[in-house]
Amino acid sequence: MGNFGNFIFEQIVNGVITGSTYALIAAGMTMIFGVLRAINFAHGEYYMLGTFAAWYAISKLEVNYVVAIVLGVAAAALIAATIGRFVMQRLVGAPFQAGVLATIGISLILQNAVILAFGGGYKVFEGGWIEPVEFFGFGMAQQRIVLVVSAVAIFAGLEWMVRKTRMGKAIRAVSQNIECCQVNGIDVESVVRRTFLLGTALAALSGVLTAPVNVSVYGGMGESITLKTFAVIVMGGMGNVRGTLLAGILLGVVEALVSGLIGLQYRDSVGFIALLLMLMLRPHGLFSQKARF
């Protein structure tokens, strides 16, 4: 491969790595949207909570990384369960802007509560598999491979859950027609709570898995995550879980190419220009059949 070809290939690999994280976080948000028709403006905060809890576990409780993953996700899930019970499930049937306002409020509370509890200073995440390995001649931390493999595995798991399990079918039902479900005796609130829990747990897991290579842990780290995830779920088709996997990876790759060929400062605009183009030309997303929203 020529030098330039090699360079492009390297960027594609970079893109797949970053994109799998995007996809994982977006899967959660799109599922929540599917059942609740609400955009979770606080989604990035669950990513942050998982990371913070894992950081705390490693630096203060001195457990190893694997245990920290479990603790991180568990802590975030606990908080999400409370929020799901007291806030999110009450948004069933509420107008769209209620969800926007409520999740903005939650985002402010979570971010600033963490800053209050742990201070505004940034923490360095110790732990994780950061030893580099060679892959096609490029150096990357082992953690990167863990990330991509985990993402694929989780998506496979989600696919199985949605097709084969009762919960999955309930989620699909509620996503399609919420009134019918209420008539059919499906406990919509319970589905909403559990989907919310699953979605936020995915975000928290992404946080813990990327923390070793992203290094910085601080209260405001979730904000930019939320915004970018919006772009991914729109491109993938809102409510479409498979679509977000492809959209996330595609976004990662295009961002890497733009950063590499044009400039890092244009990276974020890729997602949103793609989002706008998408909405103009193909509002139902790259991978959905028709526009429902």
Add this chain to the structure above:
Amino acid sequence: MKQQSIRRIASLTLWGAATLAATAAQAQDAFKIGLVSPLSGANARYGAFANKGANLAAKEINAAGGVMGKKLEFVSGDSQCVPAEGVSATKRMITFDKLPIIIGDICSSVTLAMQPLAEEASVLLVNAASSNPAITYKAGVGGFKWTFRNYPTDEGRAAIVLEHAVKNRGLKNFAVLSVDSDYGRGAINFTKKYLPRYPDAKILSEDYYKESETDFRPVLSKIKNSGAQAIVMYGQADTTPIVARQMLEMGLAGKIVLVGNAEFNTAKTIAAAPSVLNGSIEAAAWLPEWTSARSQKFVADYKAAYSGEMPNNHAYTHWETTHLVAAAIKAANSLKAEDVRNALAKIKYDSAMGPVTFDDHNQAVLPMVLLEVADGHPVIKSAIAVKIDYPK
């Protein structure tokens, strides 16, 4: 029953009166000045350090008798690094708390917005951490007579770094990777301004990262392929460990060196990837390794006061500036803003970085410390004060 309630009311009143008297007495004994910094939002980390530094100084000043016999106290305001919020917090301090002196902000754009307010209200604004040169281009004889800055500007910083990198280390091919803010872009502008002095040196690529960026692989791939020997980085303290780690995983340790300013010298950053940070060049306003006795005492006192935490740049500058203000009050022998301002303009203050005076633009003449990182430690090479070329 009635007697009981009368007794209750009487004791409550007494208690209330006592509390009121105590508060009044305390208030009489306190001299309050303002401290505006980002306490929430994405930049909360900087405000936290600044407040700790300032409060440590206040404690020290009060232990030594306070200012003009009164206790020095801070009224803290949150700017969130948003100019409108900084303005609101400042206005509150000026009109509600009636503070004659305000220290703030860290973010240059907030400071710029605060300047006209301080000017109109005749409130002394002492800046301890903003690096945008425009702040003092427009101060002193440049316009805002009530703004002072006790922090070196990026103009000198960029010149010093470039000189050392090219002349003493023989680096020629640079890739720019700085933070996408007025700080990062401004410092690179100055770098480009001085680049023609070194005909062999050139900039191969120019990238800016957003403040919350965590993925540097694409840009590092580009830099790796461009043949750059050094990365010019004017950036944030907390992003540097991320870049360093990712440089390590991509095999760039020892091959590409970091030059500029982004807290390369702190132990925490170096620990993230020592093999990457070794060899880096930095020009900093201050670092904990600075050998002056005063500086070392500050580091020790700060660690003792805050459970072993190491102070950063912002902690130091706010600590020093608080002492500076107290010294100006002493020199003026007055708590009135105008007197303190006049004293500040003429002051010769012994800071941990050397003697401080203010030029006609109310800019402190301060040296920058040039350092290199070697064997996992910062090694101070020199301290250089650069003369600023003010625009006519």
Add this chain to the structure above:
Amino acid sequence: MALTPITTITTLDTPHAPSARLPAVRWGTAGTALLALALAPLVLDGYYLHALIIAMIFLPPAHGLNLILGYTGMLSLAQGVFFGIGAYASALLSTHFGTPFVLNLVAASLIAALIALPLGIPALRLRTTSFVMCTLGFVVIAQMVAKNWVDLTRGDMGLSGVARPKIGFGDTTLAITQIPQYFYLILVVAVLATLAFIALIRSPAGRCMVAIRDNETLAESLGIPTWTYKLIVFMLSAAFAGLGGSLYAHYETVVSPLVFQMYYSNTILIIVLGGGVGRVPGAIIGSFLFVAVTEALRVTPELRMILYGFVLLLLVFVFPQGVAPLIERATEKLSRLGVKQEKSL
């Protein structure tokens, strides 16, 4: 029907017929509030006046959002974009050409409206959720443009030194530099904007907007060109937002890409939802309430944003219609003081 339509009460939920005195009471209340505002600088000091000024700067953009959300039923997060465009337009005109305040104000609104046109045409074809995401996209792109088009906007360095307003009548010019002067200037602009808003929604066009909001298909079948209306409303709300941006630029005298942060769009949304969507006084009540709450919370800087978050949750679950209905009910009760209660039929 995928979404619950925004419910607004255009009739009073009372078992009695509305009292004939109600309009008088309502206008009386509004008039008293206005009088109180006009007298404020004589009583309140600079800090409180500053807070009120901020409320009035957010008021026109809030009216704009109320127009597009409350009266046409589309949730737009792009008010922040047009607010920022108005701010930049005014700042650029002022720093490059030294143009007078009134010209900057008008130009800011016009420019914002003009930019809204090519943005609105594709965006308005989308359904609600997609439309919201689209407007979010506009905000991010706007911030990127402001940061990177350095030749125009000076990027992150921002535009500082926006001239203080100077109002001239013939030979005399009044320079606005002190807070009380700013207060009256911005009060006048805010009142004019409010009157324009009221005129708009009371007009036949306004009724068409409500029709579109309540049932777009039906409105279409009645011959209302819904598409054109939505576009015009989008442009008008942008103009309102641009007006607010211009006031902001002249008051803060510094404009930077930070003006495109989500913070401003969120604030305007909170104002409208907190005040009361689809109601005339909604934006007014909302802006003053919002500023009162955020400034009052400064007493606890550490807890401020946490409490603010809880206030938002309170708004959603306790006051889903906003605070305006409470005021409406209060004025309604006031109007029947002393009137004999008729039995409902």
